Amino acid sequence: MKIDLYTVIAIIAFITLFIGLVIYFFQHKFFFHPEKLPPDFKFAYDHLKAEEVTVEPEPGAKINYLHFIVDHPKGVVIYLKGNTKSIKGWGKFAIDFTRLGYEVIMMDYRGFGKSTGKRTVEAMKRDSQFIYDLAKKEYSEEKIIVYGRSLGSGFAARLASRNNPRMLILTSPLYSLLRTIHRYLPFMPAKPFLRYNIPTFQYLKSVRCPIKIIHGSDDNLVPLSTAADLSEINPELTRLYVILRAGHINIHQFEEYHRVMEEIFEERKVIIDAEKTSLGYSHRK
Known part of the structure; x- marks a missing residue:
């Protein structure tokens, strides 16, 4: 049976539209894998002291968070987690x-967890800013560090672009959810169907504080090239750390990750005297 060109085009258009509608209506199931907790659940961690707080950033929404406390704190880290489970498990980090x-x-x-309310990307942005504003009531911004891991990297980058924290740390960051979809569906014009795009790369253009990016060399979910691309967006403020052999979800299981964290938080500045190095040398001269 002979199929004409118009029929082929119609079939391709139908398949593309079908996949696009699946992306549009079910992307919340692709991108988010929450764990819900009962209201009476009690958080408990070894070697950590935590206070549980629930706030209402807007009518119809409640955000539950943990405030981990130390004696004589140097500052505070606002930790924006990945897209799975709840802070019950993430809290140990x-x-x-x-x-x-x-x-x-x-x-x-x-x-997720005990938090409630309609989840949209705009609502999640407002919630993270609300938490940042709460932190500012207790800490000056020069003592606030924003940390984002995986999906949380986009919200962390946005916070840093709209505020003035001391530092932004991104671990296993996404370039954008749109690029993530294109990695698996390169033929798909997904942008018109995307409701949860979080363009980390766009936010980094406006960040004015130091940016530290940590990524595993063996990350099969978000390739190392993603971190390399992100590090080139605001290069004067950015440093990229590669954890050899680390993947996406196990990067914290490598000692080098923790050595890097110590180096980042120490913020030891080294002044280079260019005249006493090979910075100006050339093989051609």
Whole structure:
């Protein structure tokens, strides 16, 4: 049976539209994998002291977060987590900052843990800014560090672009959700169907504080090239750290990750005397 060109085009258009509608209506299931917690759930962690707080950033929404406390804090880290589970499990990572003398504020996105409310990308942006504003009531911005891991990197970058924190740290960051879709569906014009795009790369253009990017060399979910591309957006303020053999979800299981964290938080500035280095040398001369 002979199929004419118009029929082929119609079939391709139908398939593209079908996939686009699947992306549009079900992307919240692709991008978010929440764990819901009962209202009476009690958070408890070894070697960590945490206060549970619930706030109402706007009518119809409640945001639940943990404030991890240390004696004589040097500052606070606003931790924006990945797209899975709840702060019940993510909370244990606060130790990576409390051991360095920093308190941690870690929130659950809407629909995660005990947080409630309609989840949209704009609502999530407002919620993270609301938490940042709460932190500013207790800390000056020069003592606030914004940390984003995986999906949280986009919200972290946006916070840093609209505020003046001391530092922005991104671990295993996404370039954008649109690029993530294109990686798996390169033929798909997904932008018109995307409701949750979080363009980390766009936000980084407006960040004015130091930017630290940490990425695993063996990250199969978000390739290392993503971090390299992000590091080139605002290069004068950015430093990229590569954790050899680390993947996307296990980067914290490598000692080098924790050595890098110590180096970042120490902020030891080294002044280079260009005249005493090979900076001006050329093989051609």
